[in-house]
Amino acid sequence: MANHKSAKKRARQTVKRNETNRSRRSAIRTLSKEAETAATAGDSAASVKALRRAESALSKDAGKTLHWKTAARKTSRLAKRAKAAAKKA
Numbered sequence: 001m002a003n004h005k006s007a008k009k010r011a012r013q014t015v016k017r018n019e020t021n022r023s024r025r026s027a028i029r030t031l032s033k034e035a036e037t038a039a040t041a042g043d044s045a046a047s048v049k050a051l052r053r054a055e056s057a058l059s060k061d062a063g064k065t066l067h068w069k070t071a072a073r074k075t076s077r078l079a080k081r082a083k084a085a086a087k088k089a
Helices: 005-041 044-061 068-088
Strands: none
Touching: 005 044, 005 068, 044 068
């Protein structure tokens, strides 16, 4: 357990940041799954809408919770799958 005043504060900040990051990661995973399922279902309109929401969340989170290159990679892969689904439909 922390003994110094500054260490106690850092411990409190860590707990708060951990909750925020967990929430953000969870939201990104959910939006990514929605985009994936829409793409595999073949519904191009829903796929585009879900892709935009996931892309927005990833770009907002880049540099905060996720590394910016990780966010770019995930966005690229989602867009690639949505494009492939649109071609099939």
